[in-house]
Amino acid sequence: MSCEEPTTSPTPENNITVVSSDGKEFLLDLKLTEQSETLARLISNFEYDRTDVKKDPVPLGNITSAQMQKIIEWLQHHRYYPKWEQNDIHYSTSFTFETWVEEYLNIPNNEMFELLNAANYLNIPRLFSTICRIMASRITGKSAEQIRTVLNIKTDVKNDVYTGIPIQEDSSSSEDGMSEISLSPSPPPI
Amino acid sequence: MSDGDPPLRLLSLPNTPRRNIIQCMEHIDQFALSLVSNRSKELVKSIDIKCHAINIKVNIIISIRIQFPRDTIECSFDDYQRSVDNPSPTNIKSKVSLGNEGGFVHNKPEYRFEEWLNHALELYHQSELDRVSIFTPLPDMKSFRKTFNK
Structure with missing residues (x-):
């Protein structure tokens, strides 16, 4: 286009x-x-x-x-360009x-x-x-293990059988410190 | 994307883009993602993907078939009811494919055939199987029936 x-x-x-x-x-x-x-x-x-x-x-x-x-x-x-029209957000072939x-x-x-x-x-x-x-x-066409590598996701949380304390991390270290960005920016000074 | 590319931090994205990316994936990629971790499973589940039906087909090999309008995911299990001592082993390998396309092999340490079935039912918000087709009887039909008659 x-x-x-x-x-x-x-x-x-x-x-x-x-x-x-x-x-x-x-x-x-x-x-x-x-x-x-x-x-x-x-x-x-x-x-x-x-x-x-x-x-x-x-x-x-x-x-x-x-x-x-x-x-x-x-x-x-x-x-x-003409205004964007979202036709189908779901997967198309x-x-x-x-x-x-x-x-x-x-x-x-x-x-x-x-x-x-x-x-x-x-x-x-x-x-x-x-x-x-x-x-x-x-990530198209990748196996679950390949996706794990691409997304850097570690194994699931497993609790210690005696203490019940998590002994493994569920997610990648790169996720640490991330949070959602606010969608409402501060208004500009007028 | 090259081999040295940093990881794609999908799980760190805000909810809206994360959901949009998963909605753009093919069914088999969504299913593969759901197998990676509990968090990724919950994420795929939250997209609220609907399938037509989930069936079990028992032939020489047993398989779980997840039917969508345009395609079918098939998870087949070579090792189910192969051993008399341990008919439904944990860490069972599943060949996951979409139609006649390649797919992948996956096993989860805590998953028996039953857990694979529950995973599929839970992921696609189905409360029960639609159909069980038996072409070749299994050695232990009684325990097989227990996997879906709860």
Whole structure:
């Protein structure tokens, strides 16, 4: 799937500034933010689309500058695509992605993980759904033992027969310290 | 993904993406994931996947068949009721396949044939078997019946 890009360029009034968790500012065309339900809601709630409203930077405390850069790349590529329609979230026998998407997501698992968290937080359905499918495909055709290795899941919890204390870990050490990201970012200062 | 790629931290993801990824998987991959650990089993179970029916087929080899609208997972057990002393051994090997496709072999230390059956029933929210088809009688039909007549 591809779309022709019109030759219009964004005017300064059409931009908002977002700040990543590491303090880097990004100028974002309002048109791009339409793909992110979180940003679109934020902009609508705080009237960022009005030219007479003072536009302070929008803090994105859960997104690093590296993630934001990658996200912007996605938003720019899909700028003129029709609105994403989720037809069937469940497994379909075949799915293919355009070459650009395959190259864009040809990244290690840890980067894919961070990008998926960012897409989930910013609520970018096309990116979110695409990453979910690609992640699912990374364990396609694997045995339970191979999946255990790919996901780094250790053996089940077994309690000591005398003390009842767990003697084995159920999950990978890489899971430690992880928690769900809040879906409601702090409102920007007006 | 290359060999040196870091682990895919599926279980560390928030609930929404985790569920979406599992929903995107094929049935046999979901089933394989459910065998990895108790947590992964609960995760697959929480997706609320529905199957048409779960059957047992007794022929030269006994198998559990999990039927979906488009395909069937078959778990077959070479070692069930092969030994008089221990007709239903723990750590029994199961060949898990989807239709005529390859699949994989798996065994869990605490699983006998009964636990494999319960795993399938629990995973797909089925309270009982739909059908038991017997083509070749087993040496101990009485104990076999106990596995599903509770």
